[in-house]
Amino acid sequence: MKKEIFFKKSIVVGLSILLGTSLIACGGKASGNSSKANSSTNSSSTIYRTLDQIKESGTINIGVFSDKNPFGYVDEYGKYQGYDVYFAERIGKDLGVRINYVSTEAANRVEYLETGKVDIILANFTVTEDRAKKVDFALPYMNVALGVVSPNSKVITDLSQIGKDEQVIVISGTTAELYLMQNNPEIKLQKYDTYANAKNALENGNAVAWANDNTEVIAYSLQNEGYTVGIPSLGSNDTIAPAVTKGNTTLLNWLNNEIKSLGQENFFHKDYEATLVDTYGLEYENSLVVEGGVIK
Amino acid sequence: MFSYVKDLGIDVLFKGHNFLRLMGGLLVTLKISLISIAISVALGLAFGILIQKKNIAVRVVSRIYIDFIRIMPQLVLLFIVYFGSTRVFRINLTGELSAIIVFSLWGIAEMGEIVRGSLSSVSNHQYESAEALGLSRLQTFIYVILPQSLRRIIPISINLITRMIKTTSLVLMIGVVEMIKVAQQIIEANRMLSKNAAFGVYLVVFILYFLICWPISVLSMKLEKRWK
Known part of the structure; x- marks a missing residue:
């Protein structure tokens, strides 16, 4: 009888030790491979990272499509490319941070923002009333x-x-x-x-x-x-616009100012000519591009 | 020879680092499945033995756990763990870790059921004979019951393991770029230049999945034969 109790106990103890250690072990491995950019979300009381927190961490997490040529895709050298990515690269440059691209699907874009797992979604995100209740859209950059x-x-x-x-x-x-x-x-x-x-x-x-x-x-x-x-x-x-987590006003304001000032240098027309012209030709340029966040 | 490669749309895999990228995706697939399988087999065995016990509380809790995991589609479980953990507990799990947790939870539940079924299929007279020989309960379990059950466990668990490997393709929904996602990226980036890329790339992916799962099946057949 004693043996049976010992047997039972050892199984329970064994189970918990195994589960515990294996999860810790995997945790170490998994986090080692991905970016550490998200770590600061845990310490703050809000789910999103403010502009200062992003700048401090040195990395911004941007959710883009990885299989939607020519808006967001990955080329044969494993580099993200496309109309959205061209803009993302500029955001990273102007913020002075590295970019961690997160591969998103159409169905999980809102979820990524609501959980703060990305700072910005730049994945051909169409502005709708319904979505605007859940996330904050910046000024548009495309029709x-x-x-x-x-x-x-x-x-x-x-x-x-x-x-x-x-x-x-x-x-x-x-x-x-x-x-x-x-x-x-x-x-x-x-x-x-x-x-x-x-x-x-x-x-x-x-x-x-x-x-x-x-x-x-x-x-x-x-x-x-x-x-x-x-x-x-x-x-x-x-319209298509970048989106941030609901309430992340510092990042939203920065993005809006960025889009306005980029309008002065005709940035999105350059973006179109660099990424979309092969697909649509020049005839769609003025109807598709929104410059400086102003819809004509 | 090269024209075949082009007709099949496999040529896109030789562009740039595409083939290496696909292999990188394969490594992610393998990493998630192998870690989950190792955890599932080890803990599933223990769990199967545990739920055989007559204790009501253990039975009820394990029943709820098994049914919950079995009813929930794996995709829902992935979303619950990956996004839900952040929403509720503010814990930011990576996609890979979430995947390993989900596949391990699934594997332990299924493995537990397999072990329980095999253990209970060992007939009562085996226990009685062992007792008559003067073996203790632990000895009976280790020397009499377990060896007989293992023979029944192996073939069914091989089925589970290959199923787990194939289901890892769902992790692309939580941002993990594994083999299928890399394949889709390659197909999409070459949509204009190579129309058959979808066929060729998926063909290669099929062969790669086969190369992973086939040796496992062969191993199980060999084990079954040896133990007959």
């Missing part, structure tokens, strides 16, 4: 509307053409998903978590069309033969 791309064999030019049994591809957490759910609840949606998967699905013919930001679908149809943007502008015209 966007929704668009629908479909194969040339059956170009959809109006949403009413979509049959009862047909599906439309959207990416979870995007404005396209929200718009269709609210305004066209009768359309069946096929939801994907990543851009790469949504594109594969369209090419495999899993659905009749793909609804997304018009920049995305225009670029897609220009790059891929056999696809046409039948609906180039759906819903209201929106």
